[in-house]
Amino acid sequence: MVAAPVIATLSSGAALARSSNVISSSIPDSARDGSGRTLCLDERSGERIGTSIDLGAPPSGSVTAITERDYRTAPNGGATPISEAQMCANGGSSYYQSSGWQTANVPRGILVSATALSSFAGSIRFTEV
16 A cells, blocks of 8 residues: 545635645444454544544554453443444443453553554554453
8 A cells, every 4th residue: 555645625715735644434343353343443543533533744653453351441240231333432441351350451542453454564552351
């Protein structure tokens, strides 16, 4: 992939530059890696443009790989279940049982596919929860 700036003229006459390193969100079933983990691109990785994020030039970003588990909104079995996709959309802390209650902190972001991320190999930092 070759990065090239894009210039758009706004109705005000001002110019807006964007890189070509824009990554779009995926549906939950497509936003998984080969290990079945849900991939969440931190919205602070770049400029949010609707359901996409411009990773800038040169591109860089941060992805949280969320392991499929029974997550809850509070550290107890009676708390409301929360999906990996909801964890990504909401950001914050969720909890799962593994030798006691463990915390999974996920920054708010968008779901992305492993295929889309492969275009930015070496430019993306991964964290696992």
